[in-house]
Amino acid sequence: xxxxxxxxxxxxxxxxxxxxxxxxxxxxxxxxxxxxxxxxxxxxxxxxxxxxxxxxxxxx
Ligand SMILES: [Zn+2]
Numbered sequence: 001x002x003x004x005x006x007x008x009x010x011x012x013x014x015x016x017x018x019x020x021x022x023x024x025x026x027x028x029x030x031x032x033x034x035x036x037x038x039x040x041x042x043x044x045x046x047x048x049x050x051x052x053x054x055x056x057x058x059x060x
Contacts, residue, residue: 013022015030017037022028029035 013028015022015034017034020030023030026035
């Protein structure tokens with residue numbers, strides 16, 4: 001088989017949350033639920049409130 005010339009039909013993206021094939025409407029996620037999960041993860045993980053140092057910052 002030689003299907004290198006033609007572009008492969010959209011390779012199914014995997015939902016980064018659950019690994020299921022992503023849904024076009026919610027890509028790169030498979031559902032609004034996973035999208036929400038990612039959002040929450042992002043909000044509680046990467047997004048740090050300035051001036052809110054938690055543990056691991058207590059030299060004393
Ligand atoms: Zn998912």
